Amino acid sequence: MRPAIVLFGDSITQGSFRPGGWGAALADTYSRKADVVLRGYGGYNTRWALFLLHHIFPLDSSKPPVATTIFFGANDAALSGRLSERQHVPVDEYKENLKKIVHHLKKWSPTMLIVLITPPPVHVEGRDEYARSLYGESARELPERTNDVTGTYAQQCVQLADELGVRTIDVWSKMQETEGWQKKFLSDGLHLTPEGNAVVYQEVIRVFSEAWLCAEEMPYDFPHHSVIDGSNPKKAFEQRCI
Amino acid sequence: MRPAIVLFGDSITQGSFRPGGWGAALADTYSRKADVVLRGYGGYNTRWALFLLHHIFPLDSSKPPVATTIFFGANDAALSGRLSERQHVPVDEYKENLKKIVHHLKKWSPTMLIVLITPPPVHVEGRDEYARSLYGESARELPERTNDVTGTYAQQCVQLADELGVRTIDVWSKMQETEGWQKKFLSDGLHLTPEGNAVVYQEVIRVFSEAWLCAEEMPYDFPHHSVIDGSNPKKAFEQRCI
Numbered sequence: 001m002r003p004a005i006v007l008f009g010d011s012i013t014q015g016s017f018r019p020g021g022w023g024a025a026l027a028d029t030y031s032r033k034a035d036v037v038l039r040g041y042g043g044y045n046t047r048w049a050l051f052l053l054h055h056i057f058p059l060d061s062s063k064p065p066v067a068t069t070i071f072f073g074a075n076d077a078a079l080s081g082r083l084s085e086r087q088h089v090p091v092d093e094y095k096e097n098l099k100k101i102v103h104h105l106k107k108w109s110p111t112m113l114i115v116l117i118t119p120p121p122v123h124v125e126g127r128d129e130y131a132r133s134l135y136g137e138s139a140r141e142l143p144e145r146t147n148d149v150t151g152t153y154a155q156q157c158v159q160l161a162d163e164l165g166v167r168t169i170d171v172w173s174k175m176q177e178t179e180g181w182q183k184k185f186l187s188d189g190l191h192l193t194p195e196g197n198a199v200v201y202q203e204v205i206r207v208f209s210e211a212w213l214c215a216e217e218m219p220y221d222f223p224h225h226s227v228i229d230g231s232n233p234k235k236a237f238e239q240r241c242i
Numbered sequence: 243m244r245p246a247i248v249l250f251g252d253s254i255t256q257g258s259f260r261p262g263g264w265g266a267a268l269a270d271t272y273s274r275k276a277d278v279v280l281r282g283y284g285g286y287n288t289r290w291a292l293f294l295l296h297h298i299f300p301l302d303s304s305k306p307p308v309a310t311t312i313f314f315g316a317n318d319a320a321l322s323g324r325l326s327e328r329q330h331v332p333v334d335e336y337k338e339n340l341k342k343i344v345h346h347l348k349k350w351s352p353t354m355l356i357v358l359i360t361p362p363p364v365h366v367e368g369r370d371e372y373a374r375s376l377y378g379e380s381a382r383e384l385p386e387r388t389n390d391v392t393g394t395y396a397q398q399c400v401q402l403a404d405e406l407g408v409r410t411i412d413v414w415s416k417m418q419e420t421e422g423w424q425k426k427f428l429s430d431g432l433h434l435t436p437e438g439n440a441v442v443y444q445e446v447i448r449v450f451s452e453a454w455l456c457a458e459e460m461p462y463d464f465p466h467h468s469v470i471d472g473s474n475p476k477k478a479f480e481q482r483c484i
Contacts, residue, residue, distance in 0.1 A: 001297060014273055014274065015270075017259075017266045017267075017269040017270040017273065018266075018270050019261055019262055019266075019267075019436075020261055021266070021270075023269075024259045024260075024261075024263070024266035024269070024270075025259075025261075027259040027265075027266070027269070027280060028257075028259040028260050028263075028266075031256055031259065031280060031282065032256065032282075032283070035279060035280070037277060038269060038273060038277070040273065040274075041274070041464065041467070042466075042467060043466070043467025043468065043470075044467055047475060048467070048470055048475055048479075051464075051475070051476075051479040052464055055243060055464075075467075085472070086470075086471075086472030087467070087472070088472075194261075222283065222293075222294055222297075224284075224285070225283070225284060225285025225286055225290070225317075225329070226285065228285075228290055228328075230327070230328030230329070230330075233289060233290055233293070234293075237290075237293040
């Protein structure tokens with residue numbers, strides 16, 4: 001009965017139901033109104049995400065989600081020739097892959113609210129610290145991501161959204177507007193702190209509400225308890241349930 | 243593709259995706275393995291829940307959830323003749339209603355893992371403080387719930403689970419084993435603090451794991467990124483996606 005909102009992305013989506021996570025906060029906001037469906041795949045880039053596309057979003061299913069967030073790029077932007085190069089996807093291919101995902105979703109449902117989210121910024125020193133905390137002296141010396149390179153992916157993501165006429169959240173730029181974003185929003189130079197999660201949550205809510213998916217304006221799936229008459233409960237349920 | 247775990251209950255279920263919530267923690271634990279579906283209805287008792295039963299759990303649907311938690315009683319146990327009497331359901335009817343819910347689910351899927359959860363304990367002074375914080379001098383004088391009465395509902399819930407051969411979590415007893423449970427686990431004498439949520443989460447995980455729904459032993463829906471060959475990603479997806 002309830003519409004579905006799908007969160008499709010990498011580890012920053014997969015981890016979004018941890019304490020303070022942006023996915024859990026969305027599920028709470030849309031509680032009794034829409035289901036928030038978690039489709040986050042840690043470590044995935046857009047190239048690998050394409051293998052899942054037809055399975056997660058099967059065109060022959062009659063009930064497409066009303067909205068989908070697409071939140072990749074943090075792994076695509078891993079540098080070639082460095083430790084995480086296995087995850088690297090060239091920026092042109094990243095853009096092309098995102099376009100395929102959007103086209104697939106639009107084919108399924110032309111009315112679906114699609115939100116492209118850029119990768120968050122990268123704090124190289126934070127990544128270094130994290131690597132050393134795990135591997136000590138044997139930690140890799142050269143960074144596997146830089147903020148500038150990730151920025152070019154963010155830019156292409158925003159540009160694509162404009163080209164395709166879908167909505168976008170530029171998390172990369174948004175976070176850097178706040179002083180101290182490096183530690184305030186990022187726990188390990190890449191993944192989000194609760195404060196970083198709050199930024200994503202607020203932006204998603206803003207974009208959803210500016211479109212037409214405003215939780216406050218959506219009806220409850222079933223009557224609010226305050227409208228149920230204790231001596232004649234049947235009445236409140238007549239319209240929807242009997 | 244993923245199995246579903248449904249959380250059916252009142253406000254203590256509805257609020258389970260707030261920061262520190264037991265529902266969000268479950269969704270995180272079963273991430274990439276099962277979907278946690280929120281069906282919490284604040285203020286509802288079992289009498290009203292019956293109106294929703296066939297809609298939330300339609301017998302003609304071919305995909306029943308693998309597990310369902312049923313977590314009512316906090317409102318059923320509201321005292322007759324007091325402020326919340328509209329929500330009151332006599333204890334015998336509460337037990338009978340729970341039985342109807344379990345029978346319905348078993349009819350849909352005899353293999354479904356069903357967990358009956360008792361209401362949490364009630365801290366009357368905490369409820370009083372909360373009422374005064376809302377209404378000041380004009381707050382109701384007589385408590386709308388007592389711990390002893392809620393305890394009789396918890397007892398019937400446990401007894402029914404034994405009779406029906408389904409699993410149960412006696413949150414009412416479990417929480418009272420810890421000194422200071424009144425403030426540690428309850429935020430307003432009735433609803434759960436993050437610590438109270440953690441108790442429910444740990445108990446649900448324990449019961450699920452003791453049955454057969456252990457997250458660690460369940461397969462990922464799609465390959466873990468570490469098994470994907472960067473130069474030949476197709477290989478990792480052959481079994482499931484091509």
